Amino acid sequence: MSDSRKRYLLIVNGKSSSNPELREAVQSARDRGFTITVRATWEGGDAAEFAEKAFSEGFTHVIACGGDGTVNEVVNGLMRVAHDQRAALGIVPLGSANDFATSVGLPLAPGAALEAALELRAHPIDVVRLTAESGDEQAISYYVNMTTGGFGAEVTSSTPKMLKRMLGGGAYSLMGALKAWRHKSYRGTLHWQEREESASLLLLALGNGRQSGGGQVLAPRAKLDDGRLDVLLVKDFSSVWELPTLVGELQDFPSEGRYVHYFTAPKLTVTTRPDDEPWPLTLDGEPRRHERFTVEVVPLALGVLLPEECALLSANDRH
Numbered sequence: 001m002s003d004s005r006k007r008y009l010l011i012v013n014g015k016s017s018s019n020p021e022l023r024e025a026v027q028s029a030r031d032r033g034f035t036i037t038v039r040a041t042w043e044g045g046d047a048a049e050f051a052e053k054a055f056s057e058g059f060t061h062v063i064a065c066g067g068d069g070t071v072n073e074v075v076n077g078l079m080r081v082a083h084d085q086r087a088a089l090g091i092v093p094l095g096s097a098n099d100f101a102t103s104v105g106l107p108l109a110p111g112a113a114l115e116a117a118l119e120l121r122a123h124p125i126d127v128v129r130l131t132a133e134s135g136d137e138q139a140i141s142y143y144v145n146m147t148t149g150g151f152g153a154e155v156t157s158s159t160p161k162m163l164k165r166m167l168g169g170g171a172y173s174l175m176g177a178l179k180a181w182r183h184k185s186y187r188g189t190l191h192w193q194e195r196e197e198s199a200s201l202l203l204l205a206l207g208n209g210r211q212s213g214g215g216q217v218l219a220p221r222a223k224l225d226d227g228r229l230d231v232l233l234v235k236d237f238s239s240v241w242e243l244p245t246l247v248g249e250l251q252d253f254p255s256e257g258r259y260v261h262y263f264t265a266p267k268l269t270v271t272t273r274p275d276d277e278p279w280p281l282t283l284d285g286e287p288r289r290h291e292r293f294t295v296e297v298v299p300l301a302l303g304v305l306l307p308e309e310c311a312l313l314s315a316n317d318r319h
């Protein structure tokens with residue numbers, strides 16, 4: 001049922017603006033009395049700008065219609081304004097990966113997703129702030145789902161789609177083949193709480209949500225509203241004989257395995273030495289490289305339209 005206090009702004013990635021199912025769903029909702037304004041992006045940056053202005057323009061809800069990159073831009077736009085001036089975020093997934101929408105259990109078809117966004121309640125979730133430092137410069141960006149680093153980021157940002165799909169299913173059963181294909185690990189020092197660890201890592205995942213790269217579940221126990229990041233470290237190995245142990249550990253995500261460490265922390269910093277390569281990162285689908293960065297949870301920073309039964313909400317914790 002429409003509620004006259006709710007005003008929706010749909011921010012549609014311009015490349016999907018002619019999506020017939022979305023057009024039909026918008027028309028149908030308007031016919032039923034919903035107040036919906038639609039804005040399409042022309043280029044990168046537009047979605048963030050529209051989202052930033054949404055509340056001051058009288059919108060209570062912003063629906064990001066696009067892939068993970070569009071959702072990420074909208075989140076960044078909303079985080080530019082004060083907490084009490086952030087419109088609630090909804091998602092109509094129109095990308096190729098749609099990792100966040102998939103893992104929280106939102107409908108993937110545009111019509112059903114818009115209907116859901118119009119009916120669902122906003123749940124407060126954590127947002128993660130990533131501060132990258134280079135010399136005296138600091139760059140801040142936010143994400144709601146996951147940042148992957150090292151080998152994982154390269155896989156998610158540069159591996160052909162086919163390989164991604166294979167990875168999505170059996171995940172790291174393919175690690176060996178990939179390793180032979182491109183042997184690379186990244187050195188750095190990680191600091192979190194009172195701990196510090198220097199390591200050569202194949203993969204680092206910093207999850208608020210659970211999956212990235214089009215279906216790779218790298219933070220299987222993550223909750224969106226627990227004030228913590230789920231951290232996955234996968235250490236490098238030196239011989240193929242070590243692979244079965246590594247692959248086995250990737251089924252269980254042990255807290256202190258030989259290669260796999262899985263833990264939670266509210267904040268974590270990664271630094272590299274001058275002769276180390278900057279880390280390739282993929283932040284909610286967007287590739288970048290940093291030498292030194294800190295990720296920190298901003299607790300319950302954003303209201304997001306999610307299914308009541310979403311497994312990533314603490315209220316649905318069965319333990």
Ligand SMILES: Nc1ncnc2c1ncn2[C@@H]1O[C@H](COP(=O)(O)OP(=O)(O)OP(=O)(O)O)[C@@H](O)[C@H]1O
Binds near residue numbers: 045
């Ligand atoms: N009108 C447009 N045409 C083409 N690209 C656009 C347009 N507007 C914005 N963009 C770009 O689209 C990117 C976001 O794409 P989006 O995440 O929505 O789709 P995707 O990459 O197919 O999805 P996924 O990340 O799920 O694979 C932004 O970084 C932005 O630069």
